[in-house]
Amino acid sequence: MRKVLVTGAGGQLGLDVCDVLSGEMPPGAAVGRLPAAKMGRISGYEVIRATHDLLDITERSVVMEAVSTIRPDVIVHAAAYTRVDDCEHDQDMAFAVNAVGTRNIAEAARRYGAYVAYVSTDYVFDGASDRPYVEWDIPSPISVYGRSKLGGEMELDGEWSAVRTSWLCGARGGNFVKAIVGAYRDGKPLKVVNDQRGCPTVTSDLAGMLGWIATERLPGVFHVTNRGAASWWDVARFIVQELGGDPNIVQPITTTELDPPRAAPRPPNSVLDNMALRTADMDYMPDWQDGIARLIRALDET
Template sequence: MKALITGANGQLGWSLQQSAPQGAELICTDVAELDICDASAVDAFVAQHKPHLILNAAAHTAVDKAESEEELALGINAQAVGNLADAARAHTARLVHVSTDFVFDGVSGVPYKPSDTPAPVSAYGRTKLAGEQAAGEGALIVRTAWVYAPKGNNFVRTMLRLMAERDEVRVVADQIGTPTYAPDLAAALWALSAKGITGIHHYTDSGAASWYDFAVAIQEEGLAAGLLSRAVPIIPINTSDYLTPATRPHYSVLDKSSTFAALGGPAPHWRVNLRKMLQEIKTHG
């Protein structure tokens, strides 16, 4: 099986490479190797390499910047997805596309199902929803949230740095979602692909947390792992105390029940995966 991975230098792209099935032939690209916003380049690349599977881990993920550069975000998050979908159809490949909890408005008090009506409240959310539509019915679309990995820039590494540098940290406590360990998400994408599953599905770790809860756990587990030498006060604040250009959903927990059923069981709890990630950092840096 030959698989094309776009966005290969990112957290998820790296994780897809690490968890690829044995014997898979990987074609790993980022913008330097393939500009997925260039439709003709995408078609020519897919025609040349003839992958069986296209895993799109490329995205414009700068949520606040997307408010001022929505056209750029739309190009990467939607138009490029359409290019990949067109090439997949033309050359008999299957497309796997990763989307986000930000397609929802966050006003629900219960986990969002894949069938719930999207209502994005940010430019990032709008462009990612457009990407889902561009991927088309034959694609596997997996919505996820709060992704982090041992490699790359993410909330966990930022918190570890701030807790080492500052006498206190302030973290939003009224946005609720679920952290997602990128290596497990990558393994789920490979497994769902192998089953030939299509349509929209949800995947995150199990459980739910606020960003404040996540930060508290990072400090506790970081101290236990020896990655932090001291505890600092973590101050819970409201979203209104930390204004950003983009509106965030206050509640974006995703219902993963159908995905977990397809995979044969639930994902680990987010705190279990946080502990695993910190051990990876301790061992490999």
């Protein structure tokens, strides 16, 4: 049996990726509606779940030892220091995990012959463009997190996969969808920024495509998001509507009106055009509204 090692296996994406690679459906998955062979039905792999406590990617010797012992065929590298605002205050930690940690994974993969699929971010772009970003646009990150994740991309060999995604929300982990569902049900006022546009993406959909790209060993950069673009305000309105409420209770605000202000600047436009998938007729990702509606149902079931 082939082996796939998943870093960050305890994170919201890592948990769903492990499900998919084990042939199971993560919560909220689009069961029966996606090309099963390509998304969500991967078989023949033993999945090694490298959670943070088992494998700290900043420890070079630990990474080398783990990869030399396990000898994975594929590494899905989803571990990262993801607290975007904290990265502004702790640049060394951000780079230690996201850039040096990826260097360690890459070195071990090279030495022991593993294929790497790295998860990257829309925040490698500055957001100044007035159109969606394609895979071949030149990154220009404006936050420490974005710079450190780009640093991780720079550690990859050209024949590996870099999967850039955005605005993740899954059933297991803290995220925007859970925050809005909770605030709405608690009757709290909803003020949401309307001047950042991106591609909301549910982890169950991404996990299928990521698992497929990794196990098929598709080289190069891929933008992988749910289809369609939105502002956070659009997303919050949709969530309230799905919960049976009046979307007009969601008040739009600007990023500068956020209280407290966020430490890290966000790209105003981080919409990712999934051009590499689309032009290869592989754009199987559902609309973001479809994904978030499934996620809300999954949250109620768990």
